[in-house]
Amino acid sequence: MSEKQVASTATIKFDKGYDAPWYVAYGSPEEIKAELIDAFGLDGASDAGLTTAEVIVEASRVARNLWTASSKLGGQIIGIEDNRQPIPATNPMTATSPTGEAAWDAAESAGAGKDDPPFEPNVDPLISRIRTVATKAEFALLWKANTARFAEPEIKAEAAIAQKRLAA
Numbered sequence: 001m002s003e004k005q006v007a008s009t010a011t012i013k014f015d016k017g018y019d020a021p022w023y024v025a026y027g028s029p030e031e032i033k034a035e036l037i038d039a040f041g042l043d044g045a046s047d048a049g050l051t052t053a054e055v056i057v058e059a060s061r062v063a064r065n066l067w068t069a070s071s072k073l074g075g076q077i078i079g080i081e082d083n084r085q086p087i088p089a090t091n092p093m094t095a096t097s098p099t100g101e102a103a104w105d106a107a108e109s110a111g112a113g114k115d116d117p118p119f120e121p122n123v124d125p126l127i128s129r130i131r132t133v134a135t136k137a138e139f140a141l142l143w144k145a146n147t148a149r150f151a152e153p154e155i156k157a158e159a160a161i162a163q164k165r166l167a168a
Contacts, residue, residue, distance in 0.1 A: 007028045009026050012060050029052040036055050039059070042058055126149055127155065130159055143159070
């Protein structure tokens with residue numbers, strides 16, 4: 001993290017132990033609340049008048065459920081209807097939001113694009129991304145961001161191959 005001073009930190013653990021992912025939010029209580037609502041898809045949490053502490057508890061519940069579904073149920077979550085637009089999976093634990101020249105410098109120093117899937121003409125970008133996921137947590141984030149698309153036969157087949165590869 002940069003030299004930025006922060007007032008608070010909230011850590012969301014997806015499971016016990018150190019092998020499961022963690023999500024860390026920094027900032028004022030209001031910034032943390034907004035970040036967790038966005039990161040964990042807690043639509044309506046701010047409208048419901050939840051406090052920052054209540055949002056942290058709810059984000060923890062969502063994280064544990066997501067981890068359980070992806071690690072113990074093979075990533076096949078049934079019954080979730082997600083009407084949000086699919087977004088590319090990123091690693092929220094390392095994501096930052098610099099702007100201007102700082103954004104360019106951060107992208108260059110982080111090796112921007114090095115982990116992007118290779119360009120494959122006539123191949124769905126989601127299939128390319130599924131083929132390059134390296135961890136179960138990354139797969140779970142990709143699945144969560146594109147839930148509706150994972151019902152498509154081609155995507156479902158690639159997902160099954162990726163799950164077998166990641167289970168090994």
